[in-house]
Amino acid sequence: MEQHRTRSPHDGTRRGVPPPLPPQATRSAKAGRTGSPSAPGGVPPRRPAAVRSTAPPIVQSVRRMPNPRLTGLGGGLFCAALMLALGCLDQLLFGASLTVYGVLFLPVCVVTAVWIRRGDLLTAPIVVPIAFAVGLIPVAETGGGAGGRLMGLFTALATQAGWLYGGTLIAGLIATVRKIRLMNRRAARNRPPV
Secondary structure, three states: OOOOOOOOOOOOOOOOOOOOOOHHHHHHHHHHHHHOOOOOOOOOOOOOHHHHOOOOHHHHHHHHOOOOOEOHHHHHHHHHHHHHHHHHHHHHHHOOOHHHHHHHHHHHHHHHHHHEOHHHHHHHHHHHHHHHHHHOOOOOOOOOHHHHHHHHHHHHHHHOHHHHHHHHHHHHHHHHHHHHHHHHHHHHHHOOOO
């Protein structure tokens, strides 16, 4: 004679305790709890982001900008490719003006130092001067052959050292500030509660 099972199989939960909800249900339950003013559990509703934010409009617009995180190598390639493109553009539009090239170099330094990820912050002031030299190739005056091109590149590097040092200093300062803020956050996180 065959016996039928009368109890359901044990699903790992205790009696009287409901089984856990799947991830989709917990998200919708949380959204319903925080979205309605009469939510069970006494959770106050969240204010919209526009009301909550007290930052100036320029800070809000900067926060909405893309925020990629580049590795050290990726930051170097990004910076070098951008400076090479700006050097070619300077050659076409301004007749290889070294001053225009130097001015364009400064925002590239800022963007590179901001977009490099936290673990590779020390590479920002290293890749920026290399990218400056790469971008000078189309801008530098050329003589005959490879020797003349190399001499024009060294001359442009020597005469535009102020832009090079300024951009490197900017990238170094931004990387240093970001590193200090990262270290302060880690110290605050590791500090025992009072």
